[in-house]
Amino acid sequence: MIHSTAIIDPRATLHPSVNVGPYSIIGPDVVVGADTIIESHVVIKGPTTIGARNHIFQFSSIGEATPDLKYHGEPTTLTIGDDNVIRESVTIHRGTVQDRGDTYIGNSNLIMCYVHIGHDSVVRNNTILVNNTALAGHVVVDDWAILSGYTLVHQFCKIGAHSFSGMGTAIGKDVPAYVTVSGSPAEARTINAEGLRRRGFSESTLSNLRRAFKLIYRQGLTLDVAMERLSTMTTETPEILPLIESLEASERGIVR
Incomplete structure (x- = not known):
């Protein structure tokens, strides 16, 4: 041997x-x-x-x-x-x-x-x-993340569970759970719907995760306010908890 x-x-x-x-x-x-x-x-x-x-x-x-x-x-x-x-x-x-x-x-x-x-x-x-x-x-x-080819991650960054980076992404801030990022510097694009679908997430859960993404990225809310609203969604969609936890754990700030 x-x-x-x-x-x-x-x-x-x-x-x-x-x-x-x-x-x-x-x-x-x-x-x-x-x-x-x-x-x-x-x-x-x-x-x-x-x-x-x-x-x-x-x-x-x-x-x-x-x-x-x-x-x-x-x-x-x-x-x-x-x-x-x-x-x-x-x-x-x-x-x-x-x-x-x-x-x-x-x-x-x-x-x-x-x-x-x-x-x-x-x-x-x-x-x-x-x-x-x-x-x-x-x-x-974190678990189930996928970093595509030539992704570069700055020191002390956290990459959330089930997140995804596009080819050639340069990540200088934390990536929340479920989020797809791309570009140099990285920008948040959407949730990683295809990856989540392959792992058995239901369409209703995906719909609620899209709502959660919009709360964080599309409605002009402060992160604290967005997180308060996300917490009201956890009973219906407990899968949002990893997203909230990744936001709470962020020390460098999140990719925008």
Whole structure:
């Protein structure tokens, strides 16, 4: 299961079912879970913990130290959950002690070619990061978000659940849950209706989420007033709660 040309540090811990391809290098303090496949020419540095059934493709660099100038060699970490697909030439850096100290990737994410995930970022579950997407440090990407190719995300931004960015979007503020953004700089366009429909959201729920979007973006209301009105809709449409929570959590302000 481990190719003869692979270099595995004796201080790494690999489940017996792990498959490691030619010329890959796995350093000390790396833990890899069951049935994970590591293709050829992958470099994994620790401290890094990788869960079960992940598939990491060739030329990826996983768990390297961040180039952030405030990092001075402290023993920070990278944590990757289960069932992720990490395609060719992805780079994922460990955290910094000035923030979480850990970069975190959850479960069932598709991370496509040339994606970069910077230090202390959090990518939760079931996301898709399309080719050449780049997350600066301290970014949070919530469940089911899709970032199209060449999306750039400024440090400390939060990307809400079920949101969507168009190709080449430059995101400098927080993206609320369900919202589609595009452009450079990013602007809010509509809700991610097609993605929500594919995930089983009903047409009545989509209609109410469109109303919620208009309250925030089309009626000239302050955000506080819009959120008050949104709170009255949660009984009929509890799916609005993630939208309200993403607005409440925003520290950089939201994409307009």
